[in-house]
Amino acid sequence: MRYREALNQALREELEADDNVFIMGEDIGVFQGAFKVTEGLLEDFGEKRVRDTPISENTIVGAGVGAAMGGLRPIVEIMTINFSLLALDQIINAAASVRYMFGGQVGVPMVIRMPQGGGHQLGPTHSHCLEALYLHIPGLLVAVPSTAADAKGLLKTAIRDPNPVIFIEHEALYGRKGEVPENGDAEPMRFGEAAIRREGEDVTIVGISRQALVAADAAETLADEHEIEAEVIDPRTLRPLDLDTIIESVKKTNRAVIVEEGWPHGGVGANLAALIQEQAFDHLDAPVGRVTGADTPMPYSKPLEQAAMPHSEHVVKAVLSTFRDL
Amino acid sequence: MKYSPTRMAEAKAEDQQQGQTEPHDGPFPHAEDDRSPEERLPVDPGEHHDLPDREHCEEILRKMLLIRRFEERAGEMYTKAAIGGFLHLAIGEEAAIVGATLAMRDTDFLISTYREHGQALARGTDPRRVMAELFGRQDGVSKGHGGSMHLFDIEKRFMGGYGIVGGNLPLAVGLGLASDYQETDDVTVCMLGDGAINQGNFGESLNLAALWSLPIVFLVINNQFGMGTAIERASAITDLSKRGDGFGVPGARCNGMDVLDTKDELENALRKAREDRTPQLVEAVTYRFRGHSMADPEEYRSKEEVEEWRRRDPITTFGERVKDEDVLSQDDIDGFDEEAQSTVEEAVEFATQSPFPDLDALYDDLYAYSGDEPGWYVVDERAPETHKGEDLREHSSDAMRELAEAGAAYAKVGDAEERRKRPDPDEGEEPSSGPRDEEGGGD
Ligand SMILES: Cc1ncc(C[n+]2csc(CCOP(=O)(O)OP(=O)(O)O)c2C)c(N)n1
Numbered sequence A: 001m002r003y004r005e006a007l008n009q010a011l012r013e014e015l016e017a018d019d020n021v022f023i024m025g026e027d028i029g030v031f032q033g034a035f036k037v038t039e040g041l042l043e044d045f046g047e048k049r050v051r052d053t054p055i056s057e058n059t060i061v062g063a064g065v066g067a068a069m070g071g072l073r074p075i076v077e078i079m080t081i082n083f084s085l086l087a088l089d090q091i092i093n094a095a096a097s098v099r100y101m102f103g104g105q106v107g108v109p110m111v112i113r114m115p116q117g118g119g120h121q122l123g124p125t126h127s128h129c130l131e132a133l134y135l136h137i138p139g140l141l142v143a144v145p146s147t148a149a150d151a152k153g154l155l156k157t158a159i160r161d162p163n164p165v166i167f168i169e170h171e172a173l174y175g176r177k178g179e180v181p182e183n184g185d186a187e188p189m190r191f192g193e194a195a196i197r198r199e200g201e202d203v204t205i206v207g208i209s210r211q212a213l214v215a216a217d218a219a220e221t222l223a224d225e226h227e228i229e230a231e232v233i234d235p236r237t238l239r240p241l242d243l244d245t246i247i248e249s250v251k252k253t254n255r256a257v258i259v260e261e262g263w264p265h266g267g268v269g270a271n272l273a274a275l276i277q278e279q280a281f282d283h284l285d286a287p288v289g290r291v292t293g294a295d296t297p298m299p300y301s302k303p304l305e306q307a308a309m310p311h312s313e314h315v316v317k318a319v320l321s322t323f324r325d326l
Numbered sequence B: 001m002k003y004s005p006t007r008m009a010e011a012k013a014e015d016q017q018q019g020q021t022e023p024h025d026g027p028f029p030h031a032e033d034d035r036s037p038e039e040r041l042p043v044d045p046g047e048h049h050d051l052p053d054r055e056h057c058e059e060i061l062r063k064m065l066l067i068r069r070f071e072e073r074a075g076e077m078y079t080k081a082a083i084g085g086f087l088h089l090a091i092g093e094e095a096a097i098v099g100a101t102l103a104m105r106d107t108d109f110l111i112s113t114y115r116e117h118g119q120a121l122a123r124g125t126d127p128r129r130v131m132a133e134l135f136g137r138q139d140g141v142s143k144g145h146g147g148s149m150h151l152f153d154i155e156k157r158f159m160g161g162y163g164i165v166g167g168n169l170p171l172a173v174g175l176g177l178a179s180d181y182q183e184t185d186d187v188t189v190c191m192l193g194d195g196a197i198n199q200g201n202f203g204e205s206l207n208l209a210a211l212w213s214l215p216i217v218f219l220v221i222n223n224q225f226g227m228g229t230a231i232e233r234a235s236a237i238t239d240l241s242k243r244g245d246g247f248g249v250p251g252a253r254c255n256g257m258d259v260l261d262t263k264d265e266l267e268n269a270l271r272k273a274r275e276d277r278t279p280q281l282v283e284a285v286t287y288r289f290r291g292h293s294m295a296d297p298e299e300y301r302s303k304e305e306v307e308e309w310r311r312r313d314p315i316t317t318f319g320e321r322v323k324d325e326d327v328l329s330q331d332d333i334d335g336f337d338e339e340a341q342s343t344v345e346e347a348v349e350f351a352t353q354s355p356f357p358d359l360d361a362l363y364d365d366l367y368a369y370s371g372d373e374p375g376w377y378v379v380d381e382r383a384p385e386t387h388k389g390e391d392l393r394e395h396s397s398d399a400m401r402e403l404a405e406a407g408a409a410y411a412k413v414g415d416a417e418e419r420r421k422r423p424d425p426d427e428g429e430e431p432s433s434g435p436r437d438e439e440g441g442g443d
């Protein structure tokens, strides 16, 4: 099943399971979603539960927060993560804060879904990876699924969770196939549980969002060409973060490299590097390495865009540099 | 089965028979619109305007034809994978673009949306450099950093295309403020779509423009759809010329399929903005003949509707008129068309010859700095080596260079094979060949 179909299935199952779940967003109904994640939902669930909205991101998200406070379980689709920046006010000042600032009297059980990522020449207003931005905000949960199974499992959990969840998909993953367990209902996937994609003794590579796949790719090259066995970890959710699994691994390998597509300053890797050195300084044989996207807006021109994104070669190089004699 | 408005209306009628009441029907009172395409948002033919002299008729036709031919060719080059990303064509909207820009002075500012190739061409930007930008080349107007959605030409006072819907509105207010502050009599024309009008900053921008008496004309290019969402599914009030009323911005509607009506309405609006310092709103009703972007399967509207609007083709109708009134002959028109086509051909040729930006250009134009300011402006973690030190600032170590090249190799530049492969989403794991179907849907 493809990643986008897995998401569609999760939406369907949760719409069926709970009448208070509804979904709204731009072009999700008649148009069936800019990336076709909501395909067929309008037809099957009707206009009450699958609502096309005007192009008004801040208000759509805010209306979602209000609806959640009023007892519903809204899922808001934002077409692309860059457009969620128009809704930051409602996301940070409302969704993330309401429970806290009203002393727990009311919650915001909502999901804000959006895809991120470059590689399709969409240029500086449509291509960024902003998981670090959302990771920064207390009060939000942040999911970054990289496989079809995780997409489905985590989305179902997100919809049932009583907290506001920023659910970050990746544009380059929608068409990717993966095994998805039948009956996702049996065991909802938990937030805060990392997946170890590959076991290894020599270095820990943590890959975020689509970069979890790039990291796995690099691990194969490292094994084939450099006799380095990498352990590849996909945290799957950034808040809550399964730091224990990462630290356990680093204690075993004594080296860590973090791979993300977003920007370096204040990135997920910057944060994780700080946590790793705080928790496992004595176990490190080399500085924690980071591989990130270029520190620029995403350029349109194809060679520039690809040069701005991290690839397997970058990860291999970064890992090798942690083995350099100091 | 696909959604259709009629089916929706039937389903709704069934629901009502079963005793379901209004509030349960969903939020779209307009969804069951069963008016014919002609009845649906009819274009008010506008006032009748006499044809201008021969020279002006020529100019109008030349510009509209250039845009049409440019867009058609750009569409072709997109299918050949010479152009990437999203490509939004303005075929059908030429009269609105040309009518509006002809009403402007050279010193007026124009700011637009991502559907803006025509705007740049109409303002006189070199078509070769526009095409080169679409190709992502070094000689593109934005040096390949921006692409189709982000054209810019400071010399022509074309202040940009913007990929964020509604994002240009506050900037227009600022441009108007700059003109007013500097006591010039320049006006800013801000183009936006019928979809953009529902962004919050529409109201905020109009209010501020009116409050500060700024010389701005907001021109809504109402092509009746925001992507696949018909205007009556997005806007409670579909006469968009009224949307400025509560903000102190007077509105008018013109026939955006009629270049003379658009020009006339814009001239009025520009005069009022310039002389009376009152911002104006003009709605040009038009239609886009092609999909929202190149990948749009257009399942949200009927072929008949598109056909109906194609009968009002702004170029054909204007061409017929100038012939009927003996201002120009068919031969003249054919001549302009050939000129337009050869200009576009040259543009394609130029764009093809222009090199891709040097990989070192990745960091160009990020900051304005002379090179001797203290502090690190950027860090580059694409190639972490331990203890790299300050030479990062140079971005030029051999390792960096190698990796930039390794990355760029993923571009498989101009590989039409890859574009053809795209419909198979199973290939999605390869970063450079995933489905790229926002705003277009169907992969
Ligand atoms: C803030 C934001 N939200 C959503 C989008 C995706 N999007 C691109 S164009 C578009 C429709 C805009 O319609 P309209 O304003 O009528 O302009 P048109 O495309 O018809 O010229 C949408 C929803 C975007 N680019 N920016």
Ligand SMILES: [Mg+2]
Pocket: B193, B194, B195, B221, B222, B223, B224, B225, B226, B227
């Ligand atoms: Mg529109």
